[in-house]
Amino acid sequence: MxxxxxxxxxxxxxxxxxxxxxxxxxxxxxxxxxxxxxxxxxxxxxxxxxxxxxxxxxxxxxxxxAAYEADRVLFDQEPYLSSLTSWDAWQGWRDQVVRRYRKLGVHCPLGVLITELGRKTPAAQALTGQLLEQWQGRLRAGVTAMQEIGEISPELDADQIAASLMATVQGGVVLLLSTGKSDHLEAALDTSLALLRATAAPAKPRDPELLHVGASEDPT
Structure with a gap:
């Protein structure tokens, strides 16, 4: 239009x-x-x-x-969102998201627009879908990168993790818009990232037998 x-x-x-x-x-x-x-x-x-x-x-x-605000949503998460290749980067992303929505509080223009237009206008729904698809795609790329270096279990579905993180953020933002507080958003993100971090394969303990290589078979 x-x-x-x-x-x-x-x-x-x-x-x-x-x-x-x-x-x-x-x-x-x-x-x-x-x-x-x-x-x-x-x-x-x-x-x-x-x-x-x-x-x-x-x-x-x-x-x-709404399109302008959607671009800002992604821009405001940089430089972390496009480079989620370490836990430091993920923590930076988490802090950036919290900082953004804490600053906006209940006055998030995109949240207001989606709430008031999203249910009525197919174009607004398509715009929202495009934003979430781009956002989820970058999170998925970050999860995949972490799986490749062994920091997240490769057995997990990267797309499902990304979708879950999106739901975590959006749910926290909805509560923030209702209360003006970021507590729920912070708690949800911290819990999600902690659970993800716990999926990394633990370092294998050294084989006790290898510690005795070269030692006498009969210590007496």
């Missing part, structure tokens, strides 16, 4: 300013309460400009905001 015509640099900047301004409004008011008049006032644009860049009106604009 979005316009596909090429924009001038000035036009692209104006469109982005509208998206970012709308995101701020959604953060403060919620998607349903945000009006085009609010957006115009915040971004110093007119309704004709908004409809020029978003012919579908408010619905198309909110979808563009």
């Amino acid at each position: 979005s316009t596909t015509k090429a924009l001038t640099p000035k036009g692209a900047a104006t469109r982005q300013r509208i998206i970012e301004g709308t995101s701020a409004e959604v953060r403060e008011r919620g998607a349903a309460a945000t009006t085009l008049d609010d957006v115009c006032a915040r971004t110093s644009t007119s309704k004709s400009q908004i409809f020029h860049y978003f012919p579908g009106g408010k619905e198309e604009l909110l979808l563009a905001v």
Whole structure:
């Protein structure tokens, strides 16, 4: 539903300013309460400009905001999300996720948009699905990398682990949005990572017989 015509640099900047301004409004008011008049006032644009860049009106604009926020969700987890190849990196990712949602608190724009649009708009549902697929894919790659170096059991299904971690984060975020506290998110992530870490094969103990190589068979 979005316009596909090429924009001038000035036009692209104006469109982005509208998206970012709308995101701020959604953060403060919620998607349903945000009006085009609010957006115009915040971004110093007119309704004709908004409809020029978003012919579908408010619905198309909110979808563009959701896409913008979805990109930020992944960006804010870097540099760890793309390089989950050590437990230090996993801990860094965990801390980054907690830090992001603790900062946003109950004012997570994407959470608000998904809650208010997700059940109604197929395009919003598709956007959410794409975000979760990309996110889960990077987690899966991290699990696979850890399996290859023996830090996570190779017997576990990497895709299922990634899906479980996604559910862990999303469940914690839902509780955070309800309470304003990150305690549940932190506890769930810490428990999940601790359980994963425990699946690594323990180092094999040295064979006691090898300790006596070269010793007399009869110590007496």
